[in-house]
Amino acid sequence: MRQHHDMGGLPAGPVDRREHDYALWEKRVDALMMLLSEPQRQLLRVDELRRNIEALPPDAYDSMSYYERWISAIAHTLLQRGVLTADELGRKLAEVEARGTAG
Numbered sequence: 001m002r003q004h005h006d007m008g009g010l011p012a013g014p015v016d017r018r019e020h021d022y023a024l025w026e027k028r029v030d031a032l033m034m035l036l037s038e039p040q041r042q043l044l045r046v047d048e049l050r051r052n053i054e055a056l057p058p059d060a061y062d063s064m065s066y067y068e069r070w071i072s073a074i075a076h077t078l079l080q081r082g083v084l085t086a087d088e089l090g091r092k093l094a095e096v097e098a099r100g101t102a103g
Contacts, residue, residue: 026067033070036078044077052076 022030036044052073056064064072078084 029067029071029074032074036074043081043083044074048077048080049073052080 033044033049035041037046049070050073053061053069055076056069056072060072061069075084075089079086079089
């Protein structure tokens, strides 16, 4: 049975092939993925990233951008592996959010 993310063979509309600049946070997500998946670290494998992206509920999958899906999958993988705890992640997210509203 076809899952929500599986669009192979379905009409998806036009593809924008223009080059574009990536936002700083998108570059950071990409760098994080590369660092975590380096052979000497082995904290993340591409198959884990893909599995966690594909596990997103349809409404989340449809509303997230490419790198939003990546960072969600990275976080879930690190939680699953015990590299981070939910409390640690929650505290860090609250810290980052506070920095954004402090200005």
